[in-house]
Amino acid sequence: MFQDITLEELRALKNRKQMTVIDVRSPSEFQDSTLPDSLNIPFFDDQERAEVGTLYKQVSVHAAKERGLEIVSAKLPTFIKEFGAIEGDKAVFCWRGGMRSRTTATVLSLMDIHAYRLIGGYKAYRKWVLESLDTYDFKPKSYVIHGYTGTGKTNLLHRLKNLGHPILDLEGLAGHRGSIFGQIGLHANNQKTFDALLLEELIALEPSPYVLFEAESKRIGKIVMPQFLAHQKEIGTQIWIELPMESRVQQILEDYKPEQFKEQYITAFHNIKSRIHIPIAAEIEQNLQADMFGEAVALLLEYYYDPKYEHSSNQYEDIEKIIISVNNLDEAEAAVLSYLNDVNSQNT
Template sequence: MNRADTRDYQALFLNGTPLLDVRAPVEFGKGAFPGAVNLPLIDDDERHRIGIRYKQAGQQAAIDLGNELVRGERREARLRAWRAWWQAHPRGYLYCFRGGLRSRTTQAWLREAGVDAPLVEGGYKALRRFLLDSMERHLRALPITVLSGRTGCGKTRVIERLNNAVDLEGLAHHRGSSFGRRPAGQPTQIDFENALAIDLLHQAQRPAGAVIMEDESKLIGRCYLPQTLQDRLKQAPRVTIEEPLEARVQVTLEDYVIGPAAEYAEYFGEQQAHARLGQALLDALERISKRLGGARHQALRATLQAALKQQQRSGATEQHRDWIRELLHGYYDPMYDYMLEKHRDGDTLFTGRRAEVLEFLLHR
């Protein structure tokens, strides 16, 4: 039984419907949806050549060239890939950029091969427009509570325990400071916005209650928070974690040294992990060198290098506490105090240790 094509974009995202993207790889790389798989009808070079032919001789000439370029074994290989994907994802839908010729061609080829492959009407462009509009609507309408606290207090650990939270740093794949870069890199801005919009779409289906978000500036790494979200975070009521310095040193050690070391090992192997971690930490320190001042930067750099040498010799990470402690107390804490005073307007609903804050948020 054939399934109908769809314009029910909300249902696609809420149900986690598998999506087959038949745009060219260059288009997919600029922006896609979480979990979508790119198996293009035409590759980047073919797309470029067909585009030139379209400008020179019109649509039919471009179609004829496409049929010439994608035929024989090339056509069969792409059809095999689509069929394999559909066998693994029988609930799926396919789309191209506008839901036009490419997706309908893919649909027709699959139908000839006996595969029911419904498509998303309007394609990527319509899905993206839906997400942008719904994100703006939900950012304005949903009640938001901001989770704040000094660097190292473990805000993300609380966020990860809550069903009614949006993990902005998780979506941005970045820990939110100069030291927050991660081995796999960050999503494109479009991918970040798409993922955020889908998270908000899910939150809007929950029973009434505030959505918890971590206090962030306008950028998480290179991912830019929508202006509406920036404004809401400044004005929303807040819950604040207060942890003593040594507890924050421990969390920072785990999040910026021990955890990343394991990530680097996973991505690049054990032999390269230490060198890559060390360079990443030194680069992060360099990025804030002007704000630290020359003498403090050099002192922290020397302390960090000593800690890295000890870690390389013995695997011990305890010496990292020295530069972390100084950085938290002498750099991040004053910056937090300034930002809180100058740029945050929301009322404070609760203040406590991390466990107390979690308990408060779980039972509001």
């Protein structure tokens, strides 16, 4: 027989042993939001779920269960085989720990495949995420990386992470670079996925004495940062990276790859075109059309992004800053490492 477990018990089990968490909801539900690192083996596909749901609402519970049994019976061998191919312990969940996960765990137990079932399903997990973020006590010291667009702040964070420093990549968690062009070439996450990924990262970073992250605006694409992170951005140690224009342009070309997504960038540019002086806006669009991306980026920085950044950075005028003026990302990495080493040596 299967065993029901709470979310707390599931997380404890995952820390002690190999555990595969399996979402048996439909593919569209899984795509919308799920537990991080879970697999999707759907009990019903989207069309089947819609059919059973319609019977449940418009006919009767009995009719919905009968039709559900017909659907599942036809694909049961394949369904069980997928679970059987997964090594180690398994835990299943559905929307709220109801029929789909209960039936799955029961059928698997009949085939001598043991599976835990998450009590409350995804709904319980989402409730835990929201409550945890709402009351989260952020304890590590914050180092907040500032810099004009194209300074390579995210790349710098990744470099520091590769060297063992604790970082929080908010743009990576959002799947969005935070600008009007920020989603192009990426898969943007929704708020539910961002919240889940963020909480898991925060828990992993709890033993760290400090955390580095970028000075993002509260909204990154369609997601919104929790208030406690916005507060950390304000009270953390402010590290400002200054790079020359040519280095920033090159960094943007490397990150955004305009030659691969030209039409998407032109379409996105139309959303901000009216906010730029008409002659400059026309020149930017001509450069984009002519594949003169470096020239277009330089104009966008000078006449759109830099003025915007200067305006938003006015709130930090009276805050102490560590200003690092360098020529490229290699020098920025070396300077930040030197600063962190100095600070850490003073604190030990």
